Amino acid sequence: MTCHDYKDLMMGYLDGELSPEQKSRFENHLAGCPECAGELEQFRKLKAITDHVNLVEPEDRIWQDYWGVVYNRIERGLGWIIFSVAGIMLVIYGGLKTIEQIIKDPSVEIVCKVALVALVVGLAILFVSVLRERLFFWKKDRYRDVRR
């Protein structure tokens, strides 16, 4: 084994994560390798400081209010979903009613009515196409369950 192979054992040794057998193997290597011994010493100093870097603890008030903030966001998220769905439904309903009125209105020219119907049909085709594509890729997505 080369020194490079011992780097993982060095980390485990430093962090107290080695089994007694691994520890003794690493110590044997260390006894005959001043380079690894020097590197270990550097890491030991670094770990000594890093372990004692204390980050500022937020005030108690932050922890007391923490769940409240999360809860409010969950609730508002639900509110936004219901609001958006209702909004979309109303817009679609209003749009269809308006189109119906225009088509039934004898004063509106036939060209305008045909263009309006074509616009609605075109939009519907685009919507269905995008939706089908999304569903197709979602079903075939090999990574959709990754990291869950």
Add this chain to the structure above:
Amino acid sequence: MATLCQEETLVMQRCRRGSREAFEVLVKMYMKDAYFIALGLVGNHEDALDLSQEAFVRAYRHIKQVKPDRRFFPWFYQILKNLCISHLRKRRLRRSASLDSPDCPEVAVQDDSFSPAAVADKDETKKRVWQAIGKLDEKHREVIILRHFRGMSYEQMAEALFCNKGTVTSRLYYARRKLHELLGTEKGGGTNDVP
């Protein structure tokens, strides 16, 4: 770090059935871990608080997707990490955009991430270590944060990072080496002046 126990398994089962009370238990169990990990990843208090809370909101919305044999924290950690990384990318984009903006050069030079104010100690070396951690890439920064700031074992880290223990030790080695280099290259900031 809380260890896997019967209580967590029961709480997770109730969460999957949509219980907000059960989710509150999980939030209170892991809020400090979430906050400090986010702080370690993004570097400032306001963003860390906001991102950790947002991660819990997203976890609540998708908790039914967690498999029954999975622990909460490693799954939650992925959500939190992705949010933090996405936030950092946006921040970098904003910063590079502001660098291009001749109207507000003061915004371009302002960099409040990994401010020494986040460190409770008055020790200058510790403040430099904190700032050097901020200069590590995300992959290396997260192992330092999980190990040194949350005291996670290699096994817990491997579970949270979706890798094996060998990868954890290897990342720790390179992260610490980089950290040592960063401190060594800064004037008077090496680890050799530590008693």
